[in-house]
């Protein structure tokens with residue numbers, strides 16, 4: 020097989036910034052060992068997130084110029100609406116300024132005290148919005164999704180038996196929504212199979228529970244279905260995506276992921292009365308229903324991006340480049356989530372740094388080490404992001420301690436990825452020297468964004 024090349028050529032470039040090891044030591048200390056607090060100009064390869072960091076196409080930039088900025092009834096909105104209607108089959112499309120604004124609106128209406136929202140795995144902003152409404156978010160991930168190093172084709176699937184017993188236990192009336200995150204971001208960018216979507220829908224339907232899709236990476240998921248699920252080999256990405264959405268009563272999406280936009284999101288649904296309540300909130304928090312917190316030009320860029328992302332050559336390159344990095348690491352014995360996910364490589368920090376206890380945040384230590392070693396920015400997805408405290412103030416750790424290296428879409432080339440692999444391998448060689456971190460300051464919700472750290476022991480003797 021020939022090399023799978025980047026399916027684009029480069030028309031406009033932006034510089035990246037080189038720093039020395041000594042500079043990075045100072046920068047990291049000033050950022051309190053939290054990569055979120057480092058300035059992007061101090062980062063060489065930024066793998067903090069694939070959100071809003073995509074390179075837009077020349078077509079999208081042309082769309083930006085065509086954006087109509089009318090307050091009401093802009094043609095850019097109708098183009099946006101038409102694209103999403105055709106993709107999802109859902110007649111009602113509500114634009115928001117990002118995914119979490121869609122979630123905030125949806126859960127303000129559907130959440131509330133004593134309600135449950137069940138999921139394969141809720142993303143962090145989704146969970147925070149559910150909890151903020153007073154409701155409880157429940158993750159029911161399939162068993163194979165819980166073991167980072169054991170490959171399986173659809174590790175993002177929901178555990179359908181656990182879903183049935185949860186409904187039996189609590190009663191369907193308190194479960195206001197079932198949400199499938201596609202692909203499963205927090206669980207490693209792992210896909211959900213069509214069969215699983217179908218089965219989850221059947222259970223939800225039997226119990227009168229609406230099924231929503233968190234559709235941020237629907238195209239990457241569709242590509243995995245095409246390449247891994249029997250019966251879908253010869254189907255187009257469009258038809259697979261449409262089938263996925265056909266099982267859902269609604270969806271939320273951040274356009275900052277698979278729509279290649281720098282900002283944006285939406286809610287789509289069938290239910291008129293739910294839409295009415297959502298729009299009432301939209302008007303006071305986001306804006307008029309035909310722009311919803313976005314400029315007309317953003318609506319254009321999103322509509323174009325949603326079509327571009329379903330290009331199979333693009334998706335083959337996208338999924339292959341993640342696999343390429345994952346395989347390089349696996350060959351060198353580095354513990355990584357397997358198989359490769361759709362948008363990121365996940366290092367298993369618990370296995371990488373077994374000497375560091377979970378309450379000293381091995382994932383955060385590893386993220387700091389990657390920055391120090393090579394100027395790479397990544398993010399902890401573990402007990403810093405998802406840990407809780409019990410009544411005595413002891414940490415209740417997350418199920419996994421991962422470090423996510425999210426790959427922005429159409430931004431980095433193969434040599435950038437080769438460099439990333441080299442840096443990870445260098446840190447892996449020195450892994451035994453690494454020591455734990457301790458939190459010195461943290462917020463009540465989404466603490467990983469702003470938490471400050473210091474080294475738990477005297478020094479960090481990592482040369």
Ligand SMILES: *Cc1c(COP(=O)(O)O)cnc(C)c1O
Nearest residue numbers: 117118119142144204235273275
């Ligand atoms: C990014 C993301 C969100 C939130 O979207 P924002 O645009 O960042 O607010 C929700 N769910 C998933 C799965 C995501 O990846």
